[in-house]
Amino acid sequence: MGVELVEISAERMVGRMPVKGNTQPFGLLHGGASCVLAESLGSVGAALSAGPGKIALGIEINATHHRAAADGFVTGVATRVHGGRTLVTYDIVITDDRDRRVCTARLTCMIRDAG
Template sequence: MNLGPGMGLEGTLLQLMGIVVTEAAPERVVATMPVKGNTQPYGLLHGGASCVLAESLGSIGSALHAATYGKVAVGVDINATHHRAVRDGVVTGVATPIYLGRTTTSYEVVVTDERDKRVCTARITCQLIPAPPGT
């Protein structure tokens, strides 16, 4: 999925982690990520992997929103609470905006397992800055 200029996923961390974006708009971003390959030594989904998923979704939504102002989005804060362990399957992340402004955005990202049980809740804030020349 290409999300616009400079937003292709080839060669990115999303591709490396197997993240597949299935829906992308400023109002809602959805993606899946396999647990396999994204675990810590005990075989559980790595908390950092959940954070990568959350930051990616919030950043994509923020970037799509920023484009309406001729700006780009850069992450400035993320926090996450990990609720339950996951050992296999696929997790799904859904990012919805908390605030969409002209200079900042904030998204809540809920990560769930295949039983629709909440695995992680994260919040990401992005700053919207002028687009670099040539983007």
């Protein structure tokens, strides 16, 4: 998928992904690829939030696709909106190279013991 992490912290994750290679048959960014980017960013952030001896498991994702992207890169910014002991939630905004919103997603992860 070519996801590249640009900024990494429990509070905010930034990553980018090429449109090329992640398209549906009409040559536009596949909605599922946007979800992969969103979940990748939120899951890494949630794992950092969980801390040592804990794991983060995605339990819910939703996405609204606002516009198509046909070339270049898309960039996702995941912002933690809730960081509890058992649940962590991120809002993820994905934009194109012209800073136009392509997708808005939300990911919730459950935190549990690793063992």
